[in-house]
Amino acid sequence: MIDHIKAGMGIKIFHNLNLDRADYKVALIMNVPSQKMGKKDIIKIENEIDIDYAVLGLIDPNITVNIIEEEKITEKRNLQLPDRVVNIITCKNPRCITSVEKYVDHAFYLSNISKGEYRCLYCDEVYAVQEK
Amino acid sequence: MDECPSSASVVDEGIFLLGGEMTLKGRHLLDPSDFSLEELSEIFELADSIINDPASFSEKCKGKILATLFYEPSTRTRFSFEAAMLRLGGQVIGFSEPSSSSVAKGESIADTIRTIACYADIAVMRNPKEGAPRIASMYASIPVINAGDGGHQHPTQTLADLLTIRSVKHSLDNLTIGCCGDLKFGRTIHSLIKALGRYKNNAFVLVSPKELQVPEYILNEVLNKGQLPFKQVEKLEEVISELDILYMTRVQKERFFNEEDYIRLKDSYILDNEKMKHARPDMIVLHPLPRVNEIAYEVDDDPRAFYFQQAKFGMFVRMALILKLLGVE
Numbered sequence: 001m002i003d004h005i006k007a008g009m010g011i012k013i014f015h016n017l018n019l020d021r022a023d024y025k026v027a028l029i030m031n032v033p034s035q036k037m038g039k040k041d042i043i044k045i046e047n048e049i050d051i052d053y054a055v056l057g058l059i060d061p062n063i064t065v066n067i068i069e070e071e072k073i074t075e076k077r078n079l080q081l082p083d084r085v086v087n088i089i090t091c092k093n094p095r096c097i098t099s100v101e102k103y104v105d106h107a108f109y110l111s112n113i114s115k116g117e118y119r120c121l122y123c124d125e126v127y128a129v130q131e132k
Numbered sequence: 133m134d135e136c137p138s139s140a141s142v143v144d145e146g147i148f149l150l151g152g153e154m155t156l157k158g159r160h161l162l163d164p165s166d167f168s169l170e171e172l173s174e175i176f177e178l179a180d181s182i183i184n185d186p187a188s189f190s191e192k193c194k195g196k197i198l199a200t201l202f203y204e205p206s207t208r209t210r211f212s213f214e215a216a217m218l219r220l221g222g223q224v225i226g227f228s229e230p231s232s233s234s235v236a237k238g239e240s241i242a243d244t245i246r247t248i249a250c251y252a253d254i255a256v257m258r259n260p261k262e263g264a265p266r267i268a269s270m271y272a273s274i275p276v277i278n279a280g281d282g283g284h285q286h287p288t289q290t291l292a293d294l295l296t297i298r299s300v301k302h303s304l305d306n307l308t309i310g311c312c313g314d315l316k317f318g319r320t321i322h323s324l325i326k327a328l329g330r331y332k333n334n335a336f337v338l339v340s341p342k343e344l345q346v347p348e349y350i351l352n353e354v355l356n357k358g359q360l361p362f363k364q365v366e367k368l369e370e371v372i373s374e375l376d377i378l379y380m381t382r383v384q385k386e387r388f389f390n391e392e393d394y395i396r397l398k399d400s401y402i403l404d405n406e407k408m409k410h411a412r413p414d415m416i417v418l419h420p421l422p423r424v425n426e427i428a429y430e431v432d433d434d435p436r437a438f439y440f441q442q443a444k445f446g447m448f449v450r451m452a453l454i455l456k457l458l459g460v461e
Contacts, residue, residue, distance in 0.1 A: 095282045097261040101240055104267055112353070122263020123284055126349065 001066045002043040002056070007031055009060055010041025016055060019043070054082030058089070058129060061116065081129060083110050085118065093125035157459030160269040160276045164290040164327045172294065178461070179295050179445075179452035186219065189451065192460050193222030199252035200226030201244065201268075202279070203235065203259040208421060208443065209279050209288070213256045216450035225252060242271040249274045254458055257281075275457040283319050289420055290323040291453065292446030297328075297377060299445060300416050300438060305332040312339040312368055313381035313401050313426055315346040320420045321381055322350055329358050336362040337371045339401065343393070344383070368401055372411045378403070380419045380426050380439075404428040411436065418442050 005013060010028050019026045025046035034040040056063050057079035067075035090106045091098045098104050098120070107121035116129035156171055167175070182189050198217040202210050205228065214224045227233040235244060241259075245268040248255055255272065257265045258279040265278035280286040298304050309328055311321045315338055325346070328334045336355065338346055345364060346355075355362045365371050372378065380403055383394065403417065408431060419427060419439040431437050455461055 093262065095260070095262050095284075097241070097259070097263040097267055097281075100261055101242070101264075101267060103240065103242065120263070122266050123282075124262075124349075 001045070001068055002051075003040070003064045003066055004034075004037065004062055005041040005043065006037070006060055006062065007039045007041055010043055013041075013056065013059055013063075014043060016059065017043075017049075017051065019045070022047070053077065053079055054085070055088055057081050058085055061129065081110055081113060081116060084108065089118070089127050091120040091123060091125050092127070093120065093123050096120060096123040096125060098122055155459075156456040158275060159457055160265075160272075160278075161287050161453065161457070162266050162269060162276070162278045163285050164287040164323050165330075166287070169330060172291070175291065175449065175452045175456055176295055176298055178455060179448045180299075182448050182451050183299075189220055189455070191221040192455060193217060193220035193458065196220075196222040196254070196458060196460070197252040198222055198224050198226075198454065199248045199255040200224060200228070200279075201233075201248065201255060201257045201259075202226065202228045203230045203257070203261075203264070205229055206258050206280065209258065209286075210256075212443070212447045213277075213279065213288075213450055216447050216454055219447070220451055220454060222253075222454075226256075241267050244268075245272045245276065254454060277453065277457070280319075283317055285323060286319050287323065288446070288450055288453065289320050290327045291449045292442060293320070293324050293379070293418060293420075294327055295449040296418060296438060296442045296445040297416075300441075301376065304328065305334065307331075307333075307376045308335045308337060308374055310337040310339060310368075310371060310375040310378045311346075311381070312378060312403070314344045314383045315340040315381070316344040318381045321346070321379065324379060325350055326354050329354055329360050334360065336360060337375060338362060338364045339366070339368050339371060340364070341366060341401075368403070369407055369410065372407055372415075375411065375415050378411065378415060378417045380417065380423070382419075382422070382424050382426055402426055402428060403431055405430050405434070408434055408436070 002013065007030065010030055014020060014028050027044040029042045031039045032042050051065065053065065058081060061079050061081055063079050065077040066073045085108045086105050089108055098106055108118040108127055109121060111117050111119040118127040119125065156174065198213065200210055200213055210228060217224050230236055241264055245255060249272050252274060254275045256277045256279045257268050259265065260282050262282040262284035264281050265276055269276040278285055278287055294304060301307065315321050325336060402425060416436055416438045417431065421439060421443060
């Protein structure tokens with residue numbers, strides 16, 4: 001179960017994990033009341049799938065992933081920002097070479113962990129992940 | 133967040149593995165910080181040897197070819213590189229605008245550099261798109277030197293600046309550096325602050341109109357993070373007497389989105405003899421050139437004006453860089 005997703009972001013993660021093409025049970029629950037967040041989205045996946053935790057961390061580092069076996073939470077994972085990301089975010093700088101050379105991977109490196117800032121490997125344009 | 137069309141991954145080591153080697157031979161120069169202070173020192177020492185005895189280097193690159201890939205016009209940087217290679221006894225091929233090359237047919241940078249690497253031993257690239265030389269370096273089997281990529285980096289200008297300061301002031305430490313003019317869009321200034329911030333006890337005085345102050349990331353990630361002493365002021369007259377180095381920059385028309393702003397600001401910071409009266413006798417004036425009117429012609433005769441020597445140091449440092457990257461000494 002992917003919990004504590006910022007309300008409205010669930011659909012994005014749903015697509016990002018290709019869950020719209022899943023052949024197992026998947027539920028996206030939106031706007032669930034939350035004491036901590038006001039409201040939140042939740043994704044329940046009835047299967048063992050390889051989740052790219054770094055990708056999830058990049059989308060929203062506040063997300064938690066709970067592994068549930070026989071109706072009990074067996075593992076709770078908090079997410080971290082990955083050091084490097086390739087082809088998850090795109091550079092918005094119109095002067096960046098990636099806007100022209102389409103075969104090039106969009107690569108970012110974590111430049112400021114406390115601010116959650118990434119920089120484009122090519123032009124150093126900042127991409128700010130929402131603050132944790 | 134936008135999703136990319138191609139496969140997503142957070143672990144792609146190869147793309148990030150650039151630099152970090154122990155020798156300069158075969159390396160690329162994309163960003164001034166690609167080289168350690170020791171490696172920079174190696175280049176400057178070799179440049180000193182070239183300055184002292186250029187004749188003994190005149191055939192060092194015999195049989196070697198430099199390719200100059202200039203995707204936008206540049207007179208002095210291209211000439212400086214070409215002169216550097218010719219003075220080393222090497223030869224030069226290349227293009228000075230994309231319309232006269234296969235680029236006009238839509239060839240990618242990856243293909244261009246791989247083809248050029250079949251003909252040349254080292255390549256120099258200027259491109260208006262930021263990060264273009266990095267892509268070239270990823271596909272090149274020969275060293276690639278960034279000769280300016282948009283408003284991003286221009287590392288050999290920084291090497292020229294450092295060599296000039298080192299040669300004239302005999303040190304790169306304990307200096308108060310004044311940067312005046314367009315500090316927002318001026319990539320040479322950003323690179324210079326980053327580069328001089330790596331040396332000991334340097335302080336910066338940033339002189340610009342509010343609209344053209346250094347960007348946030350230079351303030352936060354270089355000056356504040358490095359705990360470098362600095363101040364931001366609007367008037368050159370107020371601070372010129374404190375400076376060891378005054379680095380003037382042009383207010384570049386092409387960096388403005390709005391012509392009105394350009395016209396309003398371009399004459400704001402002009403260095404003339406009146407202002408020079410208040411400067412220290414050993415202060416030096418530098419400028420990456422070309423100048424428009426930010427330094428009055430009357431200042432050219434002042435012995436503290438070093439901007440034309442700076443251009444010459446630029447050629448010498450490029451000679452040293454070519455030798456080091458080719459592994460020829």
